[in-house]
Amino acid sequence: MNADSFASIAALVKARSGIVLTPDKEYMLDTRLAPILKQEGIVNMDALAIRLRDARAEALARTVTEALTTNESSFFRDGKPFEHLKRLLPKLQGARPPGHRLRIWSAACSTGQEAYSIAMVLRELGIKDAEIFGSDLSREVVDRARDGVFTQFEVQRGLPVQMLVKYFRQESGKWRVSPDLRGMARFEERNLLGDHKALGRFDVIFCRNVLIYFDPPTKGKVMNALAAQLAPDGVLYLGGAETVLGLTERLVPVTGERGAYGLAENRSLL
Amino acid sequence: MEAPQTCLVVDDSRVVRKAARRILERHAFQVSEAEDGQQALESCRASLPKLVLLDWNMPVMDGLEFLKAARAEFGPDEPVIMLCTTESEFDRIVTALGAGAQEYIMKPFDDAILTGKLVQLGLVAEEAEP
Numbered sequence: 001m002n003a004d005s006f007a008s009i010a011a012l013v014k015a016r017s018g019i020v021l022t023p024d025k026e027y028m029l030d031t032r033l034a035p036i037l038k039q040e041g042i043v044n045m046d047a048l049a050i051r052l053r054d055a056r057a058e059a060l061a062r063t064v065t066e067a068l069t070t071n072e073s074s075f076f077r078d079g080k081p082f083e084h085l086k087r088l089l090p091k092l093q094g095a096r097p098p099g100h101r102l103r104i105w106s107a108a109c110s111t112g113q114e115a116y117s118i119a120m121v122l123r124e125l126g127i128k129d130a131e132i133f134g135s136d137l138s139r140e141v142v143d144r145a146r147d148g149v150f151t152q153f154e155v156q157r158g159l160p161v162q163m164l165v166k167y168f169r170q171e172s173g174k175w176r177v178s179p180d181l182r183g184m185a186r187f188e189e190r191n192l193l194g195d196h197k198a199l200g201r202f203d204v205i206f207c208r209n210v211l212i213y214f215d216p217p218t219k220g221k222v223m224n225a226l227a228a229q230l231a232p233d234g235v236l237y238l239g240g241a242e243t244v245l246g247l248t249e250r251l252v253p254v255t256g257e258r259g260a261y262g263l264a265e266n267r268s269l270l
Numbered sequence: 271m272e273a274p275q276t277c278l279v280v281d282d283s284r285v286v287r288k289a290a291r292r293i294l295e296r297h298a299f300q301v302s303e304a305e306d307g308q309q310a311l312e313s314c315r316a317s318l319p320k321l322v323l324l325d326w327n328m329p330v331m332d333g334l335e336f337l338k339a340a341r342a343e344f345g346p347d348e349p350v351i352m353l354c355t356t357e358s359e360f361d362r363i364v365t366a367l368g369a370g371a372q373e374y375i376m377k378p379f380d381d382a383i384l385t386g387k388l389v390q391l392g393l394v395a396e397e398a399e400p
Contacts, residue, residue: 153383
């Protein structure tokens with residue numbers, strides 16, 4: 001692939017998803033786009049780059065962006081945020097008026113493991129007044145999250161077997177989340193770079209391991225947009241390798257909790 | 271220095287035992303092997319391991335028989351017993367959990383699955399995940 005082709009595919013992905021592909025990611029383009037080239041009968045990456053310059057190649061551009069921005073996921077990924085969530089949710093519920101529905105946003109939900117992990121935490125805590133909103137850039141993964149069907153491999157990543165038999169049912173070799181868990185979550189295609197005001201306020205937001213792909217100004221912009229949707233005493237969870245330092249003034253770390261952030265103006269309450 | 275954690279790998283396939291051993295040794299486990307439930311029971315009587323990784327279908331004494339015998343003889347908590355078997359039916363998993371297994375791996379497994387389960391069981395630090 002020539003440098004111009006790489007740059008034009010990277011520019012397309014950046015414009016559509018905010019994700020920055022550095023030249024060392026060329027191998028990733030090769031492995032993830034190979035099936036698309038084959039399916040579309042495109043001879044190589046240079047030919048693909050040319051096809052994508054045509055404004056009518058909307059469907060192709062979308063497929064390429066999705067292929068380059070989807071990531072593997074596991075249940076209860078990284079453990080610690082969910083331990084914190086278990087302690088946080090009863091406190092938040094106690095601070096809300098009776099009948100308030102806790103709202104939790106899984107803001108890069110991928111195939112739904114994070115959203116359903118949150119649902120299991122809520123069930124284990126016996127909290128019924130709650131709703132989970134999962135969003136992702138990729139239509140394909142949002143469809144999968146909505147289905148709530150996982151392979152044998154996927155249900156063995158991060159999910160204790162006791163939770164598997166409690167919350168999933170076997171269905172022709174795969175595992176489907178129970179209607180109860182499924183009913184707690186809804187999923188929608190959404191670009192993190194978009195406007196989120198219409199979504200309303202969330203008590204908790206998970207946005208993990210996606211900002212690492214953005215450049216610093218975009219990181220700051222997304223974090224500010226998420227902070228704007230967060231309840232005054234709410235918590236935003238970022239990935240272990242992500243930070244707010246130097247990127248936004250609106251969020252500060254929760255003392256002693258790696259990856260958990262609260263609103264700066266509310267620091268005294270954390 | 272802390273004594274290394276011990277794991278008994280019970281499987282009638284030498285290939286599977288070797289694959290599991292390689293992953294467990296990377297996490298500094300001291301690994302021993304048994305080819306069936308009877309051998310495993312004798313091994314436990316000689317020295318109780320921290321963890322038993324247990325196949326289900328084996329000659330002489332199968333995994334479920336071993337599980338029941340081990341729970342009767344050594345109690346409900348020790349050793350930690352994790353099934354690792356091609357038996358992937360819902361009812362089989364429930365049966366094993368009912369008989370006192372702490373975890374369950376459906377074959378085929380890989381490093382990510384086994385290591386993840388070891389983390390869940392608190393036998394390996396979270397940072398060790400591949």
